[in-house]
Amino acid sequence: MKRKSGLLERLADRRGLERIWNILPEARLVGGSVRDLLVGMPVHDLDLATPEPPEDVQRRLEQAGIRVFPTGLSHGTVTAVLDGTPYEITTLRRDEQTDGRHAVVVWTRDWAEDAARRDFTINAMSLDREDRLHDYFGGQQDLCDHRVRFVGNAALRVEEDALRALRFFRFHARYGEGVPDLEACTAISQRLELIAGLSAERIASEIQRILVGPRLAETITDMIRVGLLDVILPRPDPVFLGRLLGCDGPVDPLLRLFALCHESSDELGQRLKLSKGDQTKLRMWAAAAPVLRLDQAEDDLRRLRVLYSLDGLLARSWLEQAERLGAPDPQWNGFRSRLASLPQPEFPLSGKDAIAQGLRPGPQMGEWLRAGRDWWIANGCLPDREACLAYLGART
Template identity: 50%
Template sequence: MTLDAGFGVSRLAGKDALDQVWKVLPEARLVGGVVRDLLAGRPSMDIDLATPLPPDAVIQRLSQAGLRTIPTGLAHGTVTALVLDHPIEITTLRRDEATDGRHAVVAWTTDWREDAARRDFTINAMSLTRDGVLHDYFGGAADLAAGHVRFVGLASKRIEEDALRMLRYFRFQARYGTGAPDREAVDAIAAALPALDGLSAERVWSELRRILLAPDPAATLLLMQSLGVLDRLLPGGAAADRLVRRLAHLAIPEEVAGDPVLRLAALVRGPAGPVADALRLSRAEAEQLAALLADRPAPVAGLDDAALRRMLADEPASLLLGRGWLRHDGGNPGGWCAVCARLRAMAPPVFPLAGRDLLAIGLPAGPALGRLLAATRGWWLQGGCSADHAACLAHCLDRAREAGVLAK
């Protein structure tokens, strides 16, 4: 199939860089996600090329043309050309020599169909020449148009080669699937669930976060729940139905709309710690998950400004908005939007007193000073964070006299 001139390639980020590489490697083809997204009319940031040339020949040609190369994955046949500050990955056509469920030993080939046959899904197995000729060996274009995510060849064999493909199936189903899930794929995944246990936590979280951030992950998450996938990945189990209800009936505050940890917090049933360990979250992600699930105040409809200021004095608005979304019962959406707007409009209150202020008036340094400050801050919070520096200082001095720290 030859596509219309341009076919969206001219709108690719890095098109000028691609043209320079194509001048040197005219036989190379666009492959994988970039072709899929061009066909779907979606933006694509990454540009991946494949070539029948071995990696050393690719490096030689690019270097002779004055283009910088980075040997990013020579064992797997991948060279990155850095052109006009845009990275373009160029991979030699491959066939699998051996697989172990996680990694593959590959050999080079010059057969484009053989290379396409080792890819996971038909929608990812297409390639596009410089002249706009689409090579589609397994019906990927038709599947893409039909919203049908289907493995290349036997689903069970593809999963046996790499168990991560089970999670990748759900990721692509969430983003490109519009109809019923592929029956062969679902049956193969159900039969291979124990293989998920052998995946690294980092690979699992990388896929799960992408699933969670799909524009509409509801049907896919419910499918994962019904198959037992989520309960296998998340200690304490999962509550996909709860997350789905929230996504459907309660607007996520825009500040946290693209936050996968918030969606994870709505999905899990168990405490934050074991989930963070199982997925090997970063320290920042683990702390955020714990804070979202903590038994701490959250903004809800009907709270007065003083209560909101007290929360905002201790935690950032984004965290409070996320926790509020998790806690909201789904009723009174107008009230929820109103409390979000009020919280956004507030400047975070800052306690106006510091230890140096007390030292400056002669109070001795030490634990008693810290206790006085903490007590005064508690009084300031209780009053809705409205007391100014003078009022806080006066209150602190009164407490100091009562405690005998300052002479009456």
């Protein structure tokens, strides 16, 4: 008989979990929650698996007065919400057919069979309500050894879902050490053509997770070594990314992505189907202007604050620092503090002021306001409303 693991005692609050177990006593915690309990990391999502079909799971929970959402019935998943906390509950299953992106699944009551379809051994463990750990593929030992391995045949796991090629490097960065698993790297390098079948959105989501993860420089090097990075990104430049990382800049996935592909930012945004907002940021960072200098006067900084967003300027300052130094620098930190501490300048005139001067809405009003704003900016964004009105009155 299995001994209790003591893992459940590490959960700060398991009242919701106990309530689910009273309804679904055969359910177990699975995946990332078990893995992170073992390594002592914070657990944010409590996902469960159960032998009962999803329709039965939903019916039992609803009969107990629990809100349930059928978030993925085709894959056996419902989400129960207790006291505002979601619990994803998935029926045990096996993959009957896969095409590298989607799987046809059938339900099973065999826990080992369900574990066998998972990606990595460290994600294939489960924990029952008696606090007993079930580990079919040596995931606990792999965690202790800081080793990330695919469950079973690595080549088959990649063929089932090519996104696992990227996930492997994300998990190795967080839970592994040293040289990545050879079988995994071989399987990935020999199946790079499968990446073309993935959606741009899935690739973008995974690469941005990698970019905010630990040991990023090593991870990028490992991905280049197997040929993966060149398949998913246009003309990556790990050297410039390394210079940005050397500055101890913000953990910003888009900024790091730009640094990695700064010479092909337009192509990058289109290939990964980034949002319009993100593509606008990439274009700003790639443009020749604005030019940032450490000795810029307060008037110049106020002009920058009017013409560009503060977030965009701060990001650009990190890129400038990466290009010029590639290392931490108190002067650049001081420049960013000056820039951020300035009150946001606001042009003091509006359409109401134009109407008060006898102008009607239309091109003439727009020209009047633009002339005033241009003069206001040229004077360091300092003139107040009366000064702007006096300037415009003198022009007419």
